[in-house]
Amino acid sequence: MYYKSATEAVEVALIETEKRGYIVDGNDFSTQITHGGRYGRTRPPIGKTHSFIIALSKGNKAVKESLTITLYGMASGNYELVHYIN
Numbered sequence: 001m002y003y004k005s006a007t008e009a010v011e012v013a014l015i016e017t018e019k020r021g022y023i024v025d026g027n028d029f030s031t032q033i034t035h036g037g038r039y040g041r042t043r044p045p046i047g048k049t050h051s052f053i054i055a056l057s058k059g060n061k062a063v064k065e066s067l068t069i070t071l072y073g074m075a076s077g078n079y080e081l082v083h084y085i086n
């Protein structure tokens with residue numbers, strides 16, 4: 001899936017994760033996505049990929065599964081999103 005902004009791509013991943021009944025860990029999300037985690041920013045440069053693994057919970061209990069979000073910066077200026085729960 002392609003998106004015009006990295007923020008839009010991440011929002012779609014969050015919405016689809018919440019539809020499946022999971023709750024994203026707010027602290028982990030803030031550290032990884034909002035502050036860019038190990039990359040310093042969420043948005044990858046052209047031709048590069050940024051991957052984030054975010055903790056999840058379900059029914060106020062931590063679960064083994066986590067949300068993996070991968071963003072690829074395309075030459076067109078769009079971002080390719082791959083996300084899954086593993």
